[in-house]
Every structure is written in structure tokens, then in C-alpha cells.
Amino acid sequence: MFAFVIRRALQAIGVLLAVGIISFAMFRFAGDPVNQIVSLDTPAAEREQVRRSLGLDDPVPVQFARYLSSAVRGEFGVSYQFRQPVSDLLAERMPATLELAFCATLFAIGFGVLMGVYSGLKRDSFLAKVFQTISLIGISLPTFLIGILLIYLFSVILGWLPSFGRGDTVRLGWWSTGLLTTSGLKALIMPSITLGLFQMTLIMRIVRAEMLEVLRTDYIKFARARGLTTRAIHFGHALKNTLVPVITIVGLQFGSVIAFAIITETVFQWPGMGLLFVQAVQNVDIPIMAAYLMLVALIFVLINLAVDILYTIVDPRLRTSIRQPA
Amino acid sequence: MAQPVLSVRDLRVEFVTRRGILKAIDGISFDIGKGEVLGVVGESGAGKSVTGSAVIGLIDPPGRIAGGEVLLSGMRIDNLPPEEMRRVRGKRIGMIFQDPLTSLNPLYRVSEQLVETIRTHTNLSASAARKRAIDLLAEVGIPAPERRIDSYPHEFSGGMRQRVVIALALCAEPELIIADEPTTALDVSVQAQIISLLKRLGREHGTAIMLVTHDMGVIAETADRVAVMYAGRIAEIGPVRDVVQNPLHPYAKGLMGAIPSLESETDRLVQIPGSMPRLSAIPPGCPFNPRCPYVFDRCRVERPEPIQHSEHRVACHLYDESSARSEAVA
Numbered sequence: 001m002f003a004f005v006i007r008r009a010l011q012a013i014g015v016l017l018a019v020g021i022i023s024f025a026m027f028r029f030a031g032d033p034v035n036q037i038v039s040l041d042t043p044a045a046e047r048e049q050v051r052r053s054l055g056l057d058d059p060v061p062v063q064f065a066r067y068l069s070s071a072v073r074g075e076f077g078v079s080y081q082f083r084q085p086v087s088d089l090l091a092e093r094m095p096a097t098l099e100l101a102f103c104a105t106l107f108a109i110g111f112g113v114l115m116g117v118y119s120g121l122k123r124d125s126f127l128a129k130v131f132q133t134i135s136l137i138g139i140s141l142p143t144f145l146i147g148i149l150l151i152y153l154f155s156v157i158l159g160w161l162p163s164f165g166r167g168d169t170v171r172l173g174w175w176s177t178g179l180l181t182t183s184g185l186k187a188l189i190m191p192s193i194t195l196g197l198f199q200m201t202l203i204m205r206i207v208r209a210e211m212l213e214v215l216r217t218d219y220i221k222f223a224r225a226r227g228l229t230t231r232a233i234h235f236g237h238a239l240k241n242t243l244v245p246v247i248t249i250v251g252l253q254f255g256s257v258i259a260f261a262i263i264t265e266t267v268f269q270w271p272g273m274g275l276l277f278v279q280a281v282q283n284v285d286i287p288i289m290a291a292y293l294m295l296v297a298l299i300f301v302l303i304n305l306a307v308d309i310l311y312t313i314v315d316p317r318l319r320t321s322i323r324q325p326a
Numbered sequence: 327m328a329q330p331v332l333s334v335r336d337l338r339v340e341f342v343t344r345r346g347i348l349k350a351i352d353g354i355s356f357d358i359g360k361g362e363v364l365g366v367v368g369e370s371g372a373g374k375s376v377t378g379s380a381v382i383g384l385i386d387p388p389g390r391i392a393g394g395e396v397l398l399s400g401m402r403i404d405n406l407p408p409e410e411m412r413r414v415r416g417k418r419i420g421m422i423f424q425d426p427l428t429s430l431n432p433l434y435r436v437s438e439q440l441v442e443t444i445r446t447h448t449n450l451s452a453s454a455a456r457k458r459a460i461d462l463l464a465e466v467g468i469p470a471p472e473r474r475i476d477s478y479p480h481e482f483s484g485g486m487r488q489r490v491v492i493a494l495a496l497c498a499e500p501e502l503i504i505a506d507e508p509t510t511a512l513d514v515s516v517q518a519q520i521i522s523l524l525k526r527l528g529r530e531h532g533t534a535i536m537l538v539t540h541d542m543g544v545i546a547e548t549a550d551r552v553a554v555m556y557a558g559r560i561a562e563i564g565p566v567r568d569v570v571q572n573p574l575h576p577y578a579k580g581l582m583g584a585i586p587s588l589e590s591e592t593d594r595l596v597q598i599p600g601s602m603p604r605l606s607a608i609p610p611g612c613p614f615n616p617r618c619p620y621v622f623d624r625c626r627v628e629r630p631e632p633i634q635h636s637e638h639r640v641a642c643h644l645y646d647e648s649s650a651r652s653e654a655v656a
Contacts, residue, residue, distance in 0.1 A: 218428035224384055225423075226443045226494060227416025236442075237431050316478040317432055 019297040023290035076291035097272030104196030116207025138201030147267035164269035210242035251307035330357035331534035337394035348605040365549030420495030424507040426488035430479035447498040485516035557613035564638030
């Protein structure tokens with residue numbers, strides 16, 4: 001198990017190195033950063049001085065090494081537009097995005113698994129057909145449209161929920177949370193549904209398909225022949241066997257939820273990393289873009305590692321194969 | 327015979343499909359007494375496994391029991407409400423399936439599956455149930471059961487897994503065990519061990535066993551009586567020695583002729599021409615008539631009812647006294 005984690009960690013470092021090269025390359029190829037910092041009428045001599053002070057006149061490998069070593073320390077330079085360290089900007093925005101992603105995933109797992117199990121067990125019932133229809137909508141409607149529809153219904157017509165922002169937040173150390181205030185929680189509802197709807201339908205469909213598959217297996221038939229209760233068979237034996245694919249999807253999707261919160265954050269003006277990234281793109285603020293890329297890659301890598309470890313917890317067969325690699 | 331453990335009376339099982347109703351089991355009757363092993367043989371699709379599933383109440387829609395009765399020690403069980411039937415399953419009837427590799431839930435330890443089953447049917451505490459589980463594993467011949475009990479199914483070999491499956495079926499000391507092709511998925515040396523284990527358990531506990539298989543060797547080795555099934559009906563039923571050595575029904579004759587023997591010098595085994603009809607195309611009269619070498623007019627129109635003939639019961643017009651042809655074959 002330990003060797004397995006080490007092996008995975010080495011692979012992760014490889015992935016991050018590759019992403020590092022790509023994000024570093026952005027500095028070189030997305031225009032001259034000096035132009036972004038200085039004004040149009042800055043004399044050439046002054047431009048050269050800025051270039052030197054930023055280390056942009058050094059050879060490329062030296063710049064890359066410098067970039068990497070500061071990235072490891074969590075420093076991604078100074079934002080061109082805000083004139084603040086990128087790491088501070090991201091740290092300030094991160095809680096908002098993580099809370100949103102967490103709530104969206106919780107919503108997706110909770111409802112997705114429930115609806116999936118129900119429609120797997122009673123696939124001919126009316127409610128199961130309603131769920132199937134909802135999932136069709138969730139899969140086919142684009143995120144921004146769902147967000148706008150929700151705002152129109154619950155903020156404009158009914159006036160129940162705020163249409164933008166995080167509401168009131170409470171600071172816990174450097175982490176600002178909206179989970180502890182009523183207005184913060186209310187503000188979370190619509191963005192979470194918007195962001196999690198696609199994941200929910202995906203989870204529901206997978207759980208349903210897996211349930212149908214598992215219920216046909218011999219060990220379920222044997223469990224019934226042993227006279228176990230329906231409850232024990234469905235939730236003890238069948239549901240646990242559907243978990244491996246569900247964990248895969250949830251894990252990978254949690255990464256996407258964070259990475260693609262951009263659209264939801266834009267629709268709801270959610271002060272998270274996604275919104276920061278969109279602003280950075282509009283202003284060619286490369287340090288922010290590069291840092292965001294690295295951060296998302298790191299999150300994906302960590303989630304993949306967590307998923308691999310979760311597999312072995314759920315499925316004992318994988319434990320043996322990891323202990324003795326074939 | 328005293329009251330049989332299992333008594334099946336004119337059982338009918340149908341499958342409702344888009345193209346009409348298929349009669350998978352069409353009026354079969356048999357008894358199994360205490361400690362008796364009834365072998366059920368026949369080709370694939372003859373209705374052997376469906377019979378087992380019908381007895382234990384596990385026919386899934388679109389299948390349904392369309393008629394007849396199933397009595398367990400005199401108590402009718404085919405019309406019990408689902409919750410009561412669930413209590414019968416596992417407690418009074420144990421079932422063993424064909425493939426031990428897929429019968430056990432791969433995600434749970436053997437101990438968890440045993441204890442869960444024991445505690446479903448008894449009031450034992452968790453620790454008492456675990457103790458009983460260890461005893462059961464010892465009884466089915468798993469070495470060092472107190473160490474092996476916490477293994478996962480994939481850590482056992484095929485034969486050992488089938489022993490675990492048998493232990494699971496024995497959890498509540500059932501009166502009847504239905505073994506649906508218990509040895510088919512195992513290799514030959516392990517087959518013999520499992521068969522002798524089943525026989526021993528049946529003898530020691532007085533359990534009635536319904537042994538479904540298409541392996542005549544297994545039947546000859548294990549069963550007290552044998553029922554030969556063809557197209558959802560019992561063609562012939564009788565003591566195993568009689569049926570194997572002196573089969574009456576032309577289908578049974580063909581089946582027994584197809585068993586290779588060490589003693590006789592046969593170059594070519596008997597082959598029954600044709601194949602069993604599909605359930606959607608069972609011919610009128612005797613279902614075997616298109617393949618029967620002794621077929622005559624009556625077979626094509628009238629369905630033969632089981633007739634007692636010495637110790638056998640056989641569903642064939644040849645043995646009907648009113649039929650003029652009976653001497654011709656005898």
C-alpha cells in the first residue's frame with residue numbers, strides 16, 4: 001500500500017512538471033508581458049529596466065527553473081492587473097470556490113445516488129420515469145442557461161434567493177466561509193444546483209445502470225435464496241457493488257466541478273477563483289492564468305490519488321493485486 | 327413413505343413474453359423424502375433449474391407459477407406472501423448455485439456473509455453466530471476455519487468457495503437443499519469431493535436434497551431416485567439404479583445409451599436425433615414424438631400422463647395397457 005502511494009506520488013510529480021512547462025510557456029508565447037505592465041508611452045529604456053527587474057532577459061531554462069522553484073514554494077509572481085502576489089489573490093478566492101464545489105458535489109451525490117437507486121429498483125414506476133426525464137434535462141441543458149433560469153424563477157419572480165454574490169461571510173483564520181450565515185447559505189443554493197446538476201444526472205444514470213447490472217448477478221440471487229431481507233440485499237449487497245464506478249465518476253467530476261466552476265461563478269458573480277480566472281483572461285494577466293492552471297492540475301492529481309485509495313477500501317480484490325503487482 | 331419433505335403437485339410455470347405464453351414447466355409432480363437425494367436430469371432448457379427456482383419461490387417476472395402446489399413438510403409454500411416466503415428461504419430451504427465464483431459477494435468477508443445469514447434466521451448474538459459460522463466451515467471441510475473465516479471470497483479456490491456456498495446454504499439447518507448444478511463449474515477431482523460432501527451432509531442431518539444436473543455420472547453416484555425431464559415435463563422418475571440400467575421412456579433410453587461405459591465395448595455411443603423443441607414450439611401430444619424411434623399415431627395427438635410401471639413412473643403411451651403397442655417394445 002505504501003509503495004503504491006509512493007508510485008502514484010511520483011507519477012503525480014511527472015504530471016505537475018508537464019503542466020508546469022505548459023503554464024510557463026504561456027509567459028513566452030502569449031505576447032510580451034512587459035507591454036501589459038507599462039503604459040503605451042513608456043520609453044524603451046524604461047521598458048528594458050522593467051524587463052530586467054522581472055528577470056525576463058535571462059535565458060529560458062533559467063527562467064523556467066526560477067518559475068518552478070517559486071511555484072513549489074507557492075509563489076506565482078505578481079498579478080499584472082492587481083499588483084498583488086497571485087498566491088494571495090488565489091488564497092483569498094479559494095474558499096469561495098471550494099465551498100461552492102463541495103456543496104455542488106454533495107448535492108450531486110446525495111440526490112444522484114438516491115434517485116439512481118430508486119429508479120434502479122423500481123424502474124417501471126412513475127417516479128422513476130420522472131427522474132429519467134429530469135436527468136435528460138440535466139444532461140442536455142447548458143450550465144449557464146440553468147443558472148439564468150433559476151435566477152429568473154427564484155430571484156426575479158419569487159424573490160426567495162439572492163441572484164448574485166456570496167452573502168455574508170465569516171472569517172475563520174484566512175478562510176472566509178459562507179456556511180455559517182443564513183444569507184451565505186441562501187446564496188449557496190442556486191449556484192450549487194447549477195454547478196451540480198450535470199454531475200447529479202451523471203451519478204444518477206450510473207447508479208441506476210449499475211444497480212440494474214448488479215441485481216442480475218448470481219450473488220444477489222444467492223443472497224435472495226439465503227432469505228436475506230430485501231433491504232439488506234439492496235442496500236448492503238447491491239449498492240456497495242455499484243460504488244467503484246460511482247467513486248470514479250464523482251472523483252473525476254469533483255475536479256471538473258472546481259475547474260469549470262468558471263461559468264457558474266460568472267453567472268452568479270460568485271467571488272471565486274473561476275471569476276478571477278475569467279478576469280485574468282480578459283486582461284491577459286498571465287501569472288494568474290498560469291497559477292490557476294497549476295492549481296487545477298494539483299487538485300486533479302490529488303483527487304485521482306484519493307480515488308485510487310478509495311477503490312482499495314471498497315473493493316478488497318484490489319488490495320491483493322496492489323500488494324503483489326502482476 | 328412418511329410425509330415427504332418436499333411434495334410438488336402438478337406444478338406449472340409460465341413466462342409471459344411478447345410472443346405469447348411459454349410453458350417452461352408443464353404439470354410436474356414429485357416427492358422427496360427425509361434424507362433422500364432426488365436427481366433431476368435433462369438437457370439445457372428442459373426446466374430443471376426453473377423447477378428449483380419455483381420451489382424456493384425465486385421465479386422472477388415475467389415468469390410466474392401458473393398452477394399446482396408446492397408443499398414443504400405438508401405446508402403449502404407456493405402461495406405464501408413474499409415476506410413469509412423470504413423467511414422460508416435460507417431457513418427451511420437452502421439453495422446452492424452452479425458457479426461458486428460468482429455466488430459470493432466479492433466485497434464482503436466470508437465471516438460477514440455467514441454471520442449475516444445466520445442472524446437473519448436465528449436469534450443468535452454476533453459472537454455466537456460467528457462461532458456457529460466457524461463450526462459450519464469446519465463441517466464443510468475448510469481447514470483452519472477460525473483463520474480462514476475472515477478471508478474474502480477471492481482468496482479461496484473454486485472448490486473451497488463452493489464449500490463456503492454450501493456452508494451458507496446450511497446456516498439454518500434447512501429441511502431441503504436445492505443444489506442447482508453444484509459441480510458443473512468445478513474441475514473433476516473437486517467435483518467428487520463436493521458430491522461426497524453433499525451426500526454426507528444429507529445423511530447426517532436427514533436433509534432432503536434436490537440435485538439438478540445434466541451429469542449422469544453425478545446422479546448415478548449420488549441420487550437415490552432420479553427424474554428425467556424433457557421440455558418442461560417429467561418423462562420418467564424412479565430409483566436411480568433402475569432408471570440407469572433399465573430405462574423405460576424412449577428419451578431416457580437414449581440418454582442412458584449416451585453414457586460411455588468401461589465394461590461394454592461400444593464403438594459409437596447412442597445419439598438421439600434432433601434436438602429438444604423450443605418452448606415456443608412444443609409439438610402437440612408427446613413433446614418427444616418427433617425424435618422418438620417408437621412413435622405411433624397416438625403420440626402425435628394425445629399427451630401421455632405419467633403411469634406407474636413397476637417402480638418407475640413414466641409418461642409414455644408405450645406403457646399404457648390400453649395401447650396395443652405395449653408388447654412390441656418390451
